[in-house]
Amino acid sequence: MKESFNLDALLRDNIKKLVPYSSARDEFKGEASVLLDANENAFGSPYSKNYNRYPDPLQHHLKEKLYQIKGIPAEHTFLGNGSDEAIDILFRAFCEPGRDNVILVPPTYGMYEVSANINNVAYKKVNLTASYQLDLDGIAAAIDAYTKLIFICSPNNPTGNSINRHDIETILVNFDGIVVIDEAYINFSKQPSFAQALHEFPNMVVLQTLSKAWGLAALRLGMAFASKEIITVFNKIKPPYNINQATQEIVLEALSGIEQVNGWIKNIVVERDELSALLAELPQVEHVTPSDANFILVKLQEPRSLYNYLVGRGIIVRDRSKVELCEGCLRFTIGTPDENALIYQSVCEFYNNID
Template identity: 50%
Template sequence: MTIQNLIRPAIKALKPYSSARDEFQGNTDNLTFLDANENPFDNGVNRYPDPQQGKLKALISQIKDVPTENILLGNGSDEVLDLLIRMFCEPNQDNILILPPTYGMYEVLANVNAVETLKINLSEETFQPKTEEILAVANANSKILFLCSPNNPSGNNLETLSIELLLKNFKGIVVIDEAYIDFSTEESWLSRLNEFPNLVVTQTLSKAFGMAGIRLGMCFASAEIIATLNKIKPPYNINQLTQEKAIEGLRDRGRIKSQIDCLTEQRNALVKVLKEVKFVKIIYPSEANFIMVKVDDANKRYQQLIENGIVIRNRTTQPLCENCLRLTVGTVEENKKLIENLKKL
């Protein structure tokens, strides 16, 4: 298996659009820019942003210990996932594999791109990949396997040995979605990028970094994969305000660590108290900033909490999640309000 053999022929042959800011790569000091048809009157945002997000990528490279040539940034992780499907999957021919219950956008993005979705449910109760079944279902047109770890909505890490087996034996790209990795005790798969050429890792600033509002997703992969993704991404997909806010937030490492520690502590405290709620039947182990619980009647309990001013996520319609609710870990005050209402119901 080579990456080039997996890329769609039309993408390999594509001549990418070259923006004005891509074409000029020199020192910008004391230059007059009349190349991009911008409004020349300075208001702080009248110029196009850096299409390659150089300063921001340099900071992410430092934090994540990954070279900049192995990083692509997206308008949220959803744009990254969409680009990966467009890069590798031929419409009306290829397919992706997903392991429900999992993040719903994998299937939505496949549908948008006219790509079939093959589903192999995780194991009941433990929510682990059925590796033999996954490899048996995969066929010559299976181009991407999506793994979410820690998994959403179950909250658990997928077993390392299972992921290793899939990376070695699946004949396509394995995308590990690590949106919640900063809350986990497990090490990120970023440290093993060089070991598996078919490995792609996605992360986000929306969860642990507390910047959901700026919509910034991160993709880490081989330089070969990143170079091709850069061919097909929109030229200015990360706006200037997002780049500036991301740099500001990422530099405040003390705040980030403090909030992660607080949320992890609150998650563990919530688990202990949830054991005292009579209608909670199962509390699933979580390595994320949320907890999934099985209750007596998810629809009833969800509506009762709404009536008491608390919005959670009802996951009862998802595979293996009958009567399950997903509770995001909030502030100390928000969690106290949640528990008080759960005990009163």
């Protein structure tokens, strides 16, 4: 458990002074029959359902439903237009452009670096070890007085493995800045979520998403879990109506399908392990990284040629062969049983053709 943490010392001065936009729905509480405060079209929408009214800016009903599933109260929850919105807000809240820096641990999710560049924030790369774990000594050496954020993806993308929990806790306890733990793939892992330990680490932000296990990628809904104080900062910075009404309604209905989602997760894990075992038996496959995600990273011979061969057959995978520590690797998302069978068959055919 972290003994002391000064959030105010990390915030940018302009964010401390920021007076957030106060929307009509923020100012009004309760029920009303006549709404003439927000310059909406009172006649309705040219659609079978009316979307002429602005949505709930803080998504109260949605957060209450998520609380029933995850056990995390609404005041500890931020909902964003994908996890990318939460990532961007972290930079805008805590990193002074041209002065502060963040630490990334490649190979990792590429949006951290993109967001740093967009916000003109320097980043220091401390590569994972050969076994795709944190280099604690390297991270400690990289931290300076202007390091505000450390991003850790676990299970990691693109490698698929979980990061050692004790190592993450070591950073949480010893780093005075914000530690961001991206758990986009946590549903496929046996590891417990760090979101259940918010009370222990006031400097922690946990990112999750409904794009993967929940199958709602097109709706773009991401979640950030953190202390009440950090969530207050997020809500201060976000656009007033960042989650549209249609998304809120569809997600609220979809969250009732937890049994179906749990069934999908079990099937994906079984398919993942079966495809991993099949590919590992091929002589041209050098290594399949054990995965806690819904994808596998496979090191194999002629990766670029295989990639092009698959594209030619209308099969799109991710070429990671030029990423540091992922040399020679392709990343395969786990699909349906038929899709996974087609991947395996296609890989075998490719190698048979070049032998």
